[in-house]
Amino acid sequence: MKIVAVCGAGIGTSVLLKMNAEKVLRTLGLEATVEAADIETARASRDAQILLATPEIVDKLQGLPSEVIAIDHVFDLGEISEKLSKAML
Template structure:
């Protein structure tokens, strides 16, 4: 499984989100490759992704993607991230 975390510039917040997505996945017992991207390169980078995790303000800018978009409003709350990921993964099954 490949997960892409997206922020506006592809630095700071997407790296924090990547680390917290990895923590959330560990708590769920899910193995995935988690990568970061900025909003400008996210559409291309998402081509091979199963999930794209981003903020509510950036999600509409991604347009239509093959990957499921998971909106996270609190990038540092690992429990909320885990619940959102768990819901997205259960929908994919």
């Protein structure tokens, strides 16, 4: 499974999301690779099963084959855990 965390520039929010998603996956015992990317890269690659993004970005990710999950609070491991496990299990 491939997960891509997305933000506008691909250096800030997406990287934090990626790190916290990896933490959550370890806790849940789930296997997936997580990458961080900007919107254009994420739209071009099209090979992720799941895209993680903050709500403002979600609109820019429509029309792709991936499931798009909005995360409100990038540091809320509980929220990420709940939403990721729902999508993956």
